[in-house]
Amino acid sequence: MLIIGIAGGTGSGKTTVVNQIINQLPADEVCVISQDSYYKETNNLSYEERTKINFDHPRAIDFDLIVKHLTALKNGEIIEQPVYSFVTHNRTKDTVKTHPRKVVIVEGILIFNSEALRNLFDIKIFVHADTDERLIRRVRRDITERGRDIDEVLNRYQDTLKPMHQQFIEPTKNFADLIIPNDRFNTVAIDIVRTVINERL
Ligand SMILES: Nc1ncnc2c1ncn2[C@@H]1O[C@H](COP(=O)(O)OP(=O)(O)O)[C@@H](O)[C@H]1O
Numbered sequence: 001m002l003i004i005g006i007a008g009g010t011g012s013g014k015t016t017v018v019n020q021i022i023n024q025l026p027a028d029e030v031c032v033i034s035q036d037s038y039y040k041e042t043n044n045l046s047y048e049e050r051t052k053i054n055f056d057h058p059r060a061i062d063f064d065l066i067v068k069h070l071t072a073l074k075n076g077e078i079i080e081q082p083v084y085s086f087v088t089h090n091r092t093k094d095t096v097k098t099h100p101r102k103v104v105i106v107e108g109i110l111i112f113n114s115e116a117l118r119n120l121f122d123i124k125i126f127v128h129a130d131t132d133e134r135l136i137r138r139v140r141r142d143i144t145e146r147g148r149d150i151d152e153v154l155n156r157y158q159d160t161l162k163p164m165h166q167q168f169i170e171p172t173k174n175f176a177d178l179i180i181p182n183d184r185f186n187t188v189a190i191d192i193v194r195t196v197i198n199e200r201l
Pocket residue numbers: 008009010011012013014015016017137138141182183184185186
């Protein structure tokens with residue numbers, strides 16, 4: 001099994017890069033684990049309280065469960081990946097059966113913050129896009145796909161996204177084996193990653 005970790009700031013294009021990597025691979029040879037699925041359960045909080053959570057701080061993530069699930073996949077076991085709702089800011093009651101595959105891709109802003117998780121990756125990739133580009137993408141995406149308004153996105157950006165990016169996400173670039181510049185679509189980098197994967201398949 002080849003386990004690839006793909007980190008990078010919000011809006012850097014991690015999900016897009018993952019989709020570009022996997023869209024030419026046989027579906028039964030690859031699976032994706034999203035860090036967003038592993039936000040800690042907050043059933044004890046009201047919706048109002050959940051909107052105040054700092055989702056860009058490592059303590060918001062259930063790293064123990066990601067490590068447990070990844071280890072289970074490595075051991076050939078099927079896992080029940082949680083499903084997260086950005087509308088309710090909580091896990092839903094659903095799960096997605098995720099089968100062990102030859103290639104497992106884990107993507108998320110904070111995945112290189114956990115040493116235990118880092119140690120499970122065979123290849124660590126950091127997707128980079130400039131701050132202004134990421135902000136523009138985030139504003140567009142959160143309004144069209146995640147039901148937010150412009151004030152909510154900009155306030156969250158100033159109060160948490162920017163400082164958390166500087167404190168926790170950008171420094172983990174140093175752990176990367178490969179940095180993909182993604183201000184524009186980077187087909188050369190995607191081809192290189194695909195070649196590495198194909199060699200291992
Ligand atoms: N290289 C790129 N050029 C232009 N837009 C991009 C690029 N990569 C991603 N996007 C767009 O930016 C937004 C955020 O990308 P996404 O892959 O969801 O980022 P992330 O998963 O890192 O938050 C999406 O709307 C996506 O279509």
